Amino acid sequence: MERPLSGDHELVLGGYGQVAKALRDGIHPDGKYKRPLRDVRLGHVVTKISRPAGAAAAGGAKRGAVCKVYVKNQKKPIEAHVVLCTLPLGVLQHGDVAFEPKLPPFKQSAIDNLGMGTENRVAMLFDPADVFWPEDAHFLRPVRGRYTFANLHALGLTGVLCAWVRAKHIEEVEAMTDVEAFEDVMSTLRSMFRERVVQPREYKVTRWSQDPFSRGSYSYVPVGAFKVRIPYTGPHTNAFAW
Template sequence: MENRRSYFSNVERKSISPSAIVIGGGFAGIAAAHALRNASFQVVLLESRDRIGGRVSTDYSFGFPVDLGASWLHGVCEDNPLAPLIGRLGLPLYRTSGDNSVLFDHDLESYALFDTDGHQVPQELVQKIGDVFETILRETDKVRRECNDDMSIAQAISIVLERCPELRQEGLSHNVLQWYLCRMEGWFATDADTISLKNWDQEVLLPGGHGLMVRGYRPVINTLAKGLDIRLHHRVTKILRHKKGVEVTVENGKTFVADAAIITVPLGVLKANSIKFEPRLPEWKEEAIRELAIGTENKIALHFDKVFWPNVEFIGVVSSTTYGCSYFLNLHKATGHPVLVYMPAGRLAHDIEKMSDEAAAKFAFLQLKRILPDASEPIQYLVSHWGTDENSLGSYTYDAVGMPRELYEHLRIPVDNLFFAGEATSTKFTGTVHGAFSTGLMAAEECRMRVLERYGDLDMLEPVHPVIMGEETASVSVPLLISRI
């Protein structure tokens, strides 16, 4: 039976390895723990859920993998820090877009859009309005340069349409334009009236386009987690820091003690103040937590016994408002499985989260039935709840109106022997899995340096590096398996 005060002691320093506690078992936390263990630290990882992965959640209840959280590799290239691992594991990617346009993770020709009467929008019109949308976004840059104060992308678009009436659309064309704006809202997981004009396009997009993880992200996180000391069902409630180390208390009262802690819980959890810090975090850190914004995008996966929809990557319903628009990711195109994934974001996502899973799945199916009257009922469904799940309280971070981008860095900067990681601490790659992974490695290296400085033993250990599958394969570059059907 374990003591209530557990894991590492700070006495007899010369006889034990340096130690760290990692809080949160998503990609940032697993990457940090993996790297520190490779640097000869004693590491324990505390995870509140009954699984690892965090906002990466691959579900197998359909009999095959479906990602209910992150599912894309944004930047299918060797520069992506996850590419070497994905390549060595032989995990296939389905490239949904070959470039990094404002239309983000899908190309124009991959859409089949329908009006609410079930008539398919002519592809020429889809292409034309897509080009108009890009033009409107380019015009918003002029508005940005003219204004000192920030505003929402929705307000900037209104100004552009006032100035350039030739860009205004009526009828079906207007509805298609709303659908493109709805897709943009899905990228940021929030509504257009909350997205910053000043910063919406400041995220760095790696080259190579966007690839869907055909077999899900679970094999990647499981590989990183091998051999780690992971404690599931360990919800952290208090973190006490002092000169000699940290004490981390979990919900059942057990306390873990180590030289340092790396905190990788989602921004939504930090914003909820469910973890008490003693002493309090400095005001600049509390401000970053308070002012940074997290959005919500959910997935409702519908499993059918047969395919009755067109052979495209995205099926969309256009409407006169973004709230009325909807879109379905066609997993059959990428994986061969008869699954459509409905993906509501922003206010719509929050409203659907108030429903039961059965009602949410029915709502999604009714959107489909409106445009495809011959649609058969789903045989199974899965529903995510990223906005209300107490372990996430949101999907990922976005640039809110008036929010300085330096807040991401403020969230990342260590406080004494507390280190921070996660997608919300990544200035360049906010909201991405590779962003979370990179910050985990960065926090591990900062932690290693700080702890060994205190030991006076900086030459004791090698720098952290993410050795994944043995030293003999660490330097071998394996090409990514990319398909486009």
């Protein structure tokens, strides 16, 4: 049975990347200048995390020992006393980042036994004067077809209509080319709004399972997964909501 989460639909206009940038630049949301964080490095692709001997054991590593974070195209690793790993579950499962020494078996089996699912979107930007769908409805749900439509226009992204690929069609649509997926969405829209449908200015098709920095969209606890504690951040750590 589906249990919907309470609350309104909200959208972070401009995306969450603004949070990292604001921390780096020290800009407080109220617009006043605050002290920037000392060292925020964006665009650094981590390839390996090496922990000092004993770090995973109960007593911890020796005082003063450092972790080393290796970054792509950078010879010298970044050294730190503490590394907090917030890599997505899909990236951990795919083994894109090596751990030295290897993660302990209880942690690796937790990573292996959780599930990473995919959601995809075909986002379209229309000329604001061309909006042909009901402007205030948050969702348009055709009975048939591969898509539900989220009306981001109503949430502040003027002219944006976003097709959400329905769960059982994810793989099918991921296998389409961008043009095929877009044409498929347009044909669903034409079945709903007939000749009122116009061409968007531009569109974007996502393929989250193929994104090397995500490798999926949503983590989940599959039936039969081991019941273990996972000391990592992310939605897969919230057994109640996810």
